[in-house]
Amino acid sequence: MKVPASGKSQPSTASIPPTLPSTPQAHLGEVLCEPVFFAMQQVKNACKSVLLRLGYEIHPVSQPPVQDIDFKAALTVKESQYYSQWSAPCPLFSPWLGHPDFQSIYEGAEPYTLVSPDRCYMLIELARYARHLAGDFAECGVWNGGTALLLARTLGTSASKKLYLFDSFEGLPKVNGEKDSWFSEGQYRANSIGAVKAVLSDFRNMIDIRCGWIPETFRGLEERRYAFAHIDVDIYQSNLDCCAYFYPRLVPGGVLLFDEYCFAAARGEKDAVDEFFADKPERPIALPTGQAFVLKLPPPADQQSTRNSDGRVRCQDGVR
């Protein structure tokens, strides 16, 4: 299920202590006796949560001073046009609104992707980091090629890395009725493999398209090592299969980026990733965009001495 990040944070229902700075609430606390003030806060919080469940949010008519400063500063600060009230009560730097650093990679990719600009930004920046590591790049879940194009552009045509692309191009496989109830078989069928190749035509030398069903399409790539894998396959089993293949082949410092980990409608993705990492030292880090990423830790010190004759570290599962 592809939905843009709502950008709304849940208001806190915690009581406001009477000692906080001089907000309107604090002044009221000085006038009223404490039990009455707290009772009023409880009623207000209860009303807020009822209204929130009905789809309404209440905001104070006057902003506390700290927010005023951030709102005012956002109007005049350098690159002011890229600050937006996105996931916080005040505007924050939001380069996906068209900052040249982002736009130089994103321009023209939008028609070919279901991924929202804020998530594309995270993808590009994590890829920019990972291109300095050893190992190749991969994407599982290509659809019409939009995010693959972003990865290819981030690597650049002169890159020595390969970009492996895995997709059936026929849409999702059979879904698990219980875990993936918002998805259906055949959803996200690509226009055609020819059209995807055309989108990526500038990068044909560095791209290796593996057309078919995951995990069968991983066959023959057992020896690969990866610096970065973008996992955008939506459903429970596909995510689990991707974790099982990529995790042991990820170099230390390597990145796994899961596109829809935090979306309620893609709960199967979160369940699969959490299940896989439950007995690993790494933890998926949830992002306010709806994604989550995992950074691979180096092997424990006692395993680091296990080196092959060419000096490369032997992996826990024997993959070199």
Ligand SMILES: C[S@@+](CC[C@H](N)C(=O)[O-])C[C@H]1O[C@@H](n2cnc3c(N)ncnc32)[C@H](O)[C@@H]1O
């Ligand atoms: C949401 S789309 C990918 C979106 C794409 N990254 C973009 O830029 O918009 C999910 C893709 O995952 C693919 N997919 C999911 N599970 C798969 C599996 N087990 N084998 C092959 N492809 C799979 C679907 O074919 C579909 O193209």
